[in-house]
Amino acid sequence: MLSVLESAAKLGNIKENDYISLKYPEKELQVSLPIVMDDGSVKVFEGYRVQHSNVRGAYKGGIRYHQDADLDEVKALAAWMSFKCAIADIPYGGGKGGIKVDPATLSKGELERLTRTYTAAIAPIIGPDKDIPAPDVNTNGEIMGWIVDTYSKITGKYQPGVVTGKPAVLGGSLGRPEATGRGCMLAARELMKRENKTLKGLRVSIQGNGNVGGIAAQLLHDEGAIIVAISDVSGAVFNPKGLDITNILKFSRERKLLKDYGDPTFLGGKEGNHALLTVDCDMLLPAALENQITAENAMQIRAKYIVEGANGPTTVEADKILNERGVIIVPDVLANAGGVIVSYFEWLQNLSCYYWSLEEVNAKLEVQMVKAFANVYNTAVSLKSTYRM
Ligand SMILES: NC(=O)c1ccc[n+]([C@@H]2O[C@H](COP(=O)([O-])OP(=O)(O)OC[C@H]3O[C@@H](n4cnc5c(N)ncnc54)[C@H](O)[C@@H]3O)[C@@H](O)[C@H]2O)c1
CATH class of the missing domain: 3.40.50.10860 (Leucine Dehydrogenase, chain A, domain 1)
Incomplete structure (x- = not known):
């Protein structure tokens, strides 16, 4: 945290007096x-x-x-x-x-x-x-x-x-359980816009199919993306032409593990995790644990884009390697902010004792995520820096 803060402050030409208190x-x-x-x-x-x-x-x-x-x-x-x-x-x-x-x-x-x-x-x-x-x-x-x-x-x-x-x-609040995954889908969509692309046909590999990964997988699929791999704690399943994501998530929601899904491509343990992270795809969406993308596997990652659904999935060393390789990373503090945004909406509803419809929550979340993405993107462009900086 401190090293990113120092580097970002240097880049933004911010005097230590103006940010020193944030170090404590x-x-x-x-x-x-x-x-x-x-x-x-x-x-x-x-x-x-x-x-x-x-x-x-x-x-x-x-x-x-x-x-x-x-x-x-x-x-x-x-x-x-x-x-x-x-x-x-x-x-x-x-x-x-x-x-x-x-x-x-x-x-x-x-x-x-x-x-x-x-x-x-x-x-x-x-x-x-x-x-x-x-x-x-x-x-x-x-x-x-x-x-x-x-x-x-x-x-x-x-x-x-x-x-x-x-x-x-x-x-x-309605929409809170899905908010982080929805925010990840919106971050991916906004990134593709900047790259003059859409989500349609984008090949995505997702680590974790829980609250964040599962919801993001479904929403990306609904927008036309092709989910080529997804994993849970037991291992990963693959299909370069696209997995039947609706069926897989229905299976997982019944608290069943992917190892029992009966897919012949299933690969368990460390091997499955490594294959999922390094599979041929356009976008990687880590949505399980911290420190998954490391100096050991960063060179083998084939995705051009990474959207960090999890908190801290990329180590500092891996971040450096991926930046040098030109991989574009939407960092956790932006990509998974959908959760805290709808938490804010929940708090507003509690304080006013006035409850919103799901459509209203989702529409307001989209406005906030699109604005946040644009702010980060514009700052990165003007400072010629990565999104994380
Ligand atoms: N839920 C939120 O609103 C929210 C908000 C911001 C950030 N996050 C972050 O997103 C990440 C996932 O959170 P979640 O709420 O989806 O959790 P979750 O428990 O619903 O899902 C976690 C997923 O990771 C898988 N998993 C666990 N151990 C694994 C391993 N060793 N290898 C591969 N997969 C493994 C699980 O099987 C499951 O599919 C965490 O880093 C969390 O801090 C969550």
């Missing part, structure tokens, strides 16, 4: 969370909430539950949120939270008690006009519901606007 988070809170486990023992978990910057508005950013979460990671992610919200031109700053825990090892009751204890611990610094968390890795709408409930009890009034990413019945 404004506030860091670390909390200890004692939880009574189902067997009667007490375990203490470590939680964090980092508030990077609120110069543009309330802090905004997700909460992740992961065994590798630590303060340094949360600090970097909080800073990226400040930049993402600025690029999307929504009136938020950046924040991020986390708990060091593998949620798969907890019972549902333990997970709920942990979430409620964490909410109580960070309650003094969050709120609809202060800091608005959301789901991230291993957290979901149900967990957001527990946060709303706990925060509302502590403050003595119903406050759905304290988090976004809630289920629709608890004040969530």
